[in-house]
Amino acid sequence: TQLLEQSPQFLSIQEGENLTVYCNSSSVFSSLQWYRQEPGEGPVLLVTVVTGGEVKKLKRLTFQFGDARKDSSLHITAAQPGDTGLYLCAGVGTQGGSEKLVFGKGTKLTVNP
Amino acid sequence: GAVVSQHPSRVICKSGTSVKIECRSLDFQATTMFWYRQFPKKSLMLMATSNEGSKATYEQGVEKDKFLINHASLTLSTLTVTSAHPEDSSFYICSGGRTFYGYTFGSGTRLTVV
Numbered sequence: 646t647q648l649l650e651q652s653p654q655f656l657s658i659q660e661g662e663n664l665t666v667y668c669n670s671s672s673v674f675s676s677l678q679w680y681r682q683e684p685g686e687g688p689v690l691l692v693t694v695v696t697g698g699e700v701k702k703l704k705r706l707t708f709q710f711g712d713a714r715k716d717s718s719l720h721i722t723a724a725q726p727g728d729t730g731l732y733l734c735a736g737v738g739t740q741g742g743s744e745k746l747v748f749g750k751g752t753k754l755t756v757n758p
Numbered sequence: 759g760a761v762v763s764q765h766p767s768r769v770i771c772k773s774g775t776s777v778k779i780e781c782r783s784l785d786f787q788a789t790t791m792f793w794y795r796q797f798p799k800k801s802l803m804l805m806a807t808s809n810e811g812s813k814a815t816y817e818q819g820v821e822k823d824k825f826l827i828n829h830a831s832l833t834l835s836t837l838t839v840t841s842a843h844p845e846d847s848s849f850y851i852c853s854g855g856r857t858f859y860g861y862t863f864g865s866g867t868r869l870t871v872v
Contacts, residue, residue: 651801685866688851690860735861750801
């Protein structure tokens, strides 16, 4: 069974601070995705990283995929209250011959004004 | 593109009754859909993979007879929670599977069993 360990689980910071969320696994994934979820809503895809060592930027968010495709990180620069939400990493793997998404436990981010 | 519509968004039912949740792919055909369950402040746990025209594949520990899945067309999968009990109360989310735009999810259904 492929597992994803996401840390930290909870993060409360002040507006303007930087933060990094980590997603680690002992398994190799064909790609890794980051989602953001608001309360009472489904997760919304932020980015997909595919190539080992890949770095993608989405405004103040920087996503990195580890060289071995087992880990990833999300870095937010100068966090704003609008960044508050649940951030989920998900690995795309194969189990029983079928492609599946394996989710980390999520990071609940609160950015205080 | 790749929009998934889930209905209802909220449902309250009495213990012992059954509840059906619909997941529709609006602008694409989905031969495979996924059903997840999410507990408060927790991540998404895959319950089952819904396959169009064939039986669903359930994850270990998920009761097939409790959570009935039907995927009768390329745009609709349904999850029926049978004989619901308070412990079945949760947030259920479907996904339309992989598309050109990646995996897209429905907006979820909040089930409360009283």
